[in-house]
Amino acid sequence: MRNTLLCTAIAALLPLGLGACSEQKSEAAALEKPASESVANASPLEATALDKIGTLEAQVKEAQSKGLDVTREETTLWFAREFLKFANWDEQNRDAVAYMFGAYAPYEDQKDQLAKELPDFERSKVIEILDASIEELGKVIDGSITRRPVPKIDWENIEVSDNMLLSNGKPAFLYDYFSKSVGRPLTDTAVYNDHLGAIYHGGENLYPVDHDRAINSFLLKEDGTFDETLMKEVTDIDPSNVGFLIYWNMGIPEWVEKKEPEVRLGRSLFTGYDIDNPLVRDVWGKIASHTGELTRGKKVTQLGYILANEPHWFSEKGHWSQNFQEMNAISSYTLDAFRNWLDGKYQGDIKQLNGNWDSDFASFDSVQIDIPIDPAIRGTAKWYDWSRYNMDRAINWFTFLQGELRKGNPEADTSIKIMPDMFTENARSHGIDVEALTDLTSMIGNDAKTRETRALNRDQPEPWEAHYSWFWEEMSMSYDFMESVSPGKIHVNSESHFLSASWWRELDTSVDYVHSVYWLATLQGMDANMAWFWARDPDGSPEDRLEGEMNFFDPALAGSFAGSVNQQPHIANAYTQVMYDLNSFSEEIIALREQRRPIRLFYSETSAINKPKHMSEQWKAYESLFFDGFPVGFATENIINKQDHSQWDVIAVHSTQFVSASELAALQSYLNKGGTVIVDNTESLSMDEYGKPHSKSLEQGKGKLIVLNKKNDVAAMREAALEVAAASLSPIKLREDNGTDHKGSTWRVVQQDDGSYLVSILNIGKHTAKLNLSLDGSDTIAVTDLFTENEMGTQFELAPKGVMLLKVSAG
Template sequence: MNRTLSHLTIAALALLSLLSAPNPCFSDDTVTASATNPLTKEALAKITTLESKMEEAQTNGIDVTREETVVWFAKEFLKYADWDERNQDAVAYLFGEYAPYKEDKDKLAAEIPDFQRKKVVGILDGGIAELSRVISGEIKRRPVNKVDWQNIEVGDNMLINSNGRPVFLYDYFSKSVGRPLTDTSVYNDHLGAIFHGGENLYPPEHDRAINSFLLKEDRTFDQELLREVTGISESNVGFLIYWNQGIPEWVEKLEPEVRFGRSTFTGFDIDNPLVREVWGTIARETGALTKGKKVTQLGYILANEPHWHSIASGWTKRTGEMQQISSYTLNGFRNWLRKKYDGDLDQLNKNWGADFTSFETVEIEIPIPSQTRGTPMFYDWARYSMDRAIDWYAFIQGELRTGNPDADTHIKNSTHLYSDNDRAHGIDLEALTELTSMIGDDAKTRPTRMSYPNTPEAWEEHYAYCWEELSMSYDFMESVSPEKIHVNSESHFLSASRWRKLDTSVEYVESVYWLATLQGMDANMAWFWARDPDGSPEDRLEGELEFADLALAGSFAGSVNQQPHIANAYTQVMYDLNSFSEEIIALRQQRRPLRLFHSETSAINKQNHMTQQFAVYEKLFFEGFPVGFATENIIKKQDNQSWDAILVYRTEFVTDSELDSLQSYLDQGGTLIIDSERSLSKNEYGEPHSKSLNQGNGELIILSGEESTAQIRDFSFGKIVSGLPDVTLDEDNGSDHKGCRWLAVKRDDGSYLVSILNIGKNNAKLKIGIKDHTSISVTDLFTGKSVASEFDLDSKSVSLLEVRPL
């Protein structure tokens, strides 16, 4: 599938009308200068062609929403190219702020205007080609299910459009900061129209974000700042964010330790009683004042990327993160230890190799040395750090709901804190996902390696892009909270602080947004839109750039703001996803028959636990059904009949209560597959468990430990036969490593809906079938055309099929 061409065609037509119609962002001189460029002339001619075809299509009742967006982006980026050409020094400065581009900043600044014009021509060519095929009847496409931004309903586990159909929302985070919702040049169908209650995050003291500066020392509210929250437009769906980076001077004077234990986006000690008073008051009052407003339909974001990295490292020392803890945090840890050890000081001293005379005399070095990982002391600190964060967000959410009992909430969790091996960051993704009423995150993918260090990465051997963090964390969060709306409030699929690809492929954008949406994402705000309507970078990115968040200054260079084909592709793929919203909901609401057991206990204690878990997750990912997870809480709180078996893989460390939950599952008749006797053998402190699992009423299978991940997968499939899809898919991509992620669901009329994403780096030859049927028919739902049951699927391509037995 390639929507870029059709979208580009529209852009060309729009550009032509730009010259003929007055535009406050274009002076006559600008238009004249622009039109002298050969690429601009070519684009203008193609816009004329596309607009003519759009008129013909509309005469025949064909929806041209996609082409309208192509034209809009074509006009905008021709304008941007002109601005960049006239302001080459400013553009070079922005390139220089991103380290990998710094050396070539002048060269890149000189090339970027025509780069954008060429991409505009490309999207217009695509638009013309696709619409021509639609007009001729060669292909049939669905009209766009356009988002009704003013009339969105928050359903039980999906967002509903005004026409009653599911809808997936899209926009950009931190979008052209300060622009009002009435500014249709940045709030529209092309860029999205979600109100951002907290756009202006730099500086944090003002503008829409709910922050510490709202409350004065006399405990009254700063009315001017409060109006930024209470005066928000009531027209569009939106969200509010609690911005935790700053703390008023008056608090710091009263509590000199208030910045001890701070982190990048949490600039204060969450254990401080005055901080709790200040934020409790703010949460209660802002909740009451914004109750029932559309701007809260997508919830209150309780925090931006919370973390407390407490292992000693160079980067945390440079940024001042967790360089010491307050007396409040230390006393909280002492009380936690007293409860954890049930008052047994001797056991604590034995575990830690210490000789404390009381729990009140316990001390710990923070930041904690990395070599302590795997010791009881490290486990206790890491687990406490998670528990205190859970307590903080439970407190804030509770105070918010005192003022607004119906408030939806989520946390912008950085999902790499789950998929990475590090566990000294204070984030328990399961607990925070379970706590809030919506799933929240800012997951990322990337089609290139990290810009620094620029070294080979494991995913490059098999895949077109790095999908591990997105997929594994999304399957995990959806397993924890399967009925919740899922909001990615800062999606890093187009760029991030440590990766950039100036000529990102359209196919990658299509693939990753299909993948994320099929795995549960209901709304996303991409990072980031920073062009003002005249083409200049937004105000924050003009002049000398000095930010507390060092990544922001370099974020513009190589971003979507310089790539018309990517801006267009993002909107186009969201149009396609919304056109097939019912099908996507059906595909992603399937049962997860096999569950991979997850234990934070092992993740904390081991150096490479999540790397090991991904190895077996990866083997399950390409088999036609969604991967599920089980934890102690999932087993206790969810219907155990929702899956057929649980697989335990290289999970040596579990608490007594985790072991008890698995025994309870067996007692209820469950099937438990354990990779070896080493798994589940130790408690959180590395001591052998005094008890072991027994079969109970279920089936307990302990493998030898010599099996490969492929053998474990195949054995597990033998225990979930009834849960496997009826559809079959054979893949030949020239290697023994699968790359096509596919899902299949049976429909009421007996046909099967099949989604296939080739995220492998090689093209694939595929053969699709249905068990017990030798003859089938296959229809491409993107084009309405019949296709053979054997076909090729290019790397990064997306396919959506209807398969019928004959």
């Protein structure tokens, strides 16, 4: 039963109380029953599963008697029991399940069949996870493999250090679900427990990251006082919980709208008001400062304050966001602010603007612009000026919010849940400058998505399908960019869309995919993640918001349950298991991801705004360097000006025709200080933001300037960059043969204190890879599989989505 179910998870978090609510479920229904109590009435598949539960339970006891860690098996047993319960609920409530399948249009015609098949599908997957667990624990017991124990994370005493989270003095990767059966109390241990993200420690039930309370516009009343009842939703939080608070920007009080009739103009999907409106700023300034003061020092803010949920202000005609009233018009406040911005940009010279825009405005006060803007004019001065201003006004808004928050809480950590495709995709009318916002906040924030199969809104094959086993472009490229911008910050994916995403849902997602994506994401910087989403109440029914008639502003939530992790026991279990493994090897992961980035790709927002396919071209350059044994880095004007140049060997410029004068000056400054720059051809760096030729071009200075005079030749650029960085590359070499000319195994290597090398290898390719490891200067080497502690040879195979962690030593 391999079905792809469409889920639009763009709705993200909705505040408590939205949607239809059911009566509180019986707590008794959530209680676990011993396997023997239910066998008599079980279906054949359930009976088989219950029998295997008994087998695994017996193994667990045997392993415990030998002092072996069985945390992994305890989790498998918990998920097995829960999903058997869920399967029974789904079987007894087929009409409700069919309704949820039908909530997403592509499955409306199949909803009854899917609802019929689901219970036995879940039972069969329970059997699969039990079989796998029985087999693995058997090998642990007989000594065939040796596993590291799962470390117990002390959720009550998480330490936020400069660039990592610590538990008991060791790096820790926190995990949970973003939306977690909304409506259930946080004291409900059937939902908030170690298997779903909370760790039981010291005889107390310590819950996972707390994130249900939203800071919103309705906290402030018209008379300037605060609604104390609503404020308790923010302040009455268990003080022992590590977590974050989120600014929920959907609504605006009626009293504000009466005073400011334009307040909805320029709204976006998840920001329901004009960010340029002075009353809005007054309201949110007071709310940010006061809530910051009230929550200062609480553990619920250890992972910071999320200043916005998936912000964007797409302002071009024909964009899908227009269906949600996003930027269908702009307010007089926005227009006036744009005019002032133009006045400053053109230094008061209206003739220069008229020349660029082909217009005849008498003054900046008379400038007009149609919003949404026509995408046909991309590449013109008008397009550039609006798109750049749209970004700058968003930067201004978030700078203001953060500043007001820190008036009440000077130590407040912050992030913004940035959608990484604002960087990786070609669109640039959205108002999100990923570099500037990442640099602004004290933590890296995002909700990156990946998928194992083709996006459901596409009929034709996607380019990645030709070479890879899953779509990794958005996550990997954006993560390497954000980590290049802010290498010393905690990285929080507060709504990880790795298990389901806007246009992807796979009911029978593979366990290997889950292992691969979480391993790679963590290697690339992710310190904490909250998966989308856990919406089962303990009796198996969906959370309150998804019961009854589902009528939401954004219909995404209604279709998000069908085919989700809530119907996939193997995926729920795999998610927890891979996080166990990552935490078992947390020190090794940190060492690998702190590896130097010797080659930096130059990124220019100027070219990204002007060119229709700039990011597609940059992706090719990035992809070409992803399989050479080191993390890819980026350089921008700000990175060059702010960061230590010794952190890289070379900056490569690929297909970047448009750069501002200050961007060009930064590259020249780097050359003057002895740096090396590779430019693909003379078209790159040739024009300013308005398409006018620069009066100056790069000169070698004290450094080295290499102009390849080749267009769209990423292979030549890669070869030249590797030659410059050769002295920085590891003596460990990995050769791959997967039957094609396209590499699929990405790897990292770092030397350890004892002289050995730590090597991580992930095959994200679609073919089995035949791999050969070697060490320069050594005829023989010893290789140890750290997952099993078994010795292995230097030649081996790695299946698609396979993950390896090795220790390599000279023989």
